[in-house]
Amino acid sequence: MAILQKSIDKRNALIKATIELVNNAGFHATPMSKIAKMANVSPATIYLYFENKQDLVNKTYIEVKAEYTKYAFESYDENMSVEQGFEIIWKRIADFKLNDSENAMFLAQCDNTPMIDELSRQEGIKHLQPLLDLWARGKKEGIIKPISDYLLYAYAINPLSFLMMSQKRGAIILDRKHIEEAYQSAWNSIKTCDQ
Amino acid sequence: MAILQKSIDKRNALIKATIELVNNAGFHATPMSKIAKMANVSPATIYLYFENKQDLVNKTYIEVKAEYTKYAFESYDENMSVEQGFEIIWKRIADFKLNDSENAMFLAQCDNTPMIDELSRQEGIKHLQPLLDLWARGKKEGIIKPISDYLLYAYAINPLSFLMMSQKRGAIILDRKHIEEAYQSAWNSIKTCDQ
DNA sequence: TAAAAAAGAATGAACATTCATTTTTGTGTT
């Protein structure tokens, strides 16, 4: 029996429980015993799948990040025009934050706290490469402002995180109508002005 | 001897230590004993100033938030034009995040985790009222897009939080030049298009 | 039937909070 035979279902249940509990209480206020209970598993079993608590949360982060970017780039292909590509990616990201807000909130918490190891954080960033490539192309073609990727991200993508958090806290702001509105703001802030 | 005579210096030292340690390790990974040590105080003394750990962090949040908004609105006055008022407030906020990034990071962590009581969170929001009033005026005068305050905040103010976090993690993106650039993005995304 | 997987109980460390004392402070008296 090799490692591969350990139940992938149990592993997934552990990841899922981690996300839900960390969202509600934060990493350090979430005991391993609770994670185990929610995943219907003994606490000791967690250590068959993960080295320790830190490893569990690091791996959870990387998996959620991968899922997020996979979803974001699913319907994008590199032959699209810059404008069309951006719209498709942006709207997929908005969808993700709306429909899969448990996962999205988890990422927001990871990105704003010292809860994740620096190494895993950097690992997570790599998944965004297709978007950075698209922006590079857009800048070359003169369609996207020649400013740093950080500024582009700050004004075009990150606002969605704030909207998601507001949504989660009771504001109703991410329905169909507002998405279109928000998309226009996003595009306006990164496209070159003389278009 | 009344409560008032307890040293305000000690209380301030405790708040400061809380901010620094929570920034580095997160709320639950920051023991009271460490906070006490950094503030040069016995652990038991903390309980003369705060009810318990949760109360300490709630009060810290409210104080930092008050400091933040006091700074943001310091040079603003209600007789300014909407455009001028917005620019002044926006740049003060940018300054705060740049120069007082310990405090700003602490707020970011509070805003993206379950670490603060809901009541204190709401208390903190109230301080933003002058900005919401300015936006209301701007909308009435047709200068600012008639969209929700959440959207306005998401696209005009919140991006600064992302830029600050990136800065903290090593990117050099918030110098004078970029601030002006970022401000133009912010203003573009909330002003009405036919200006 | 042997190896892997899983379990529950045990272990020991870390921590928030309280307790019993000591130190400091401000006031009134000589």
Place this chain on the structure above:
DNA sequence: AACACAAAAATGAATGTTCATTCTTTTTTA
């Protein structure tokens, strides 16, 4: 000014709990 002293403030050590991780045993699997 020096002192006495009560109330407040501060302390370090103790308490009891919670929790990550490990250990030993049982169950499952091939």
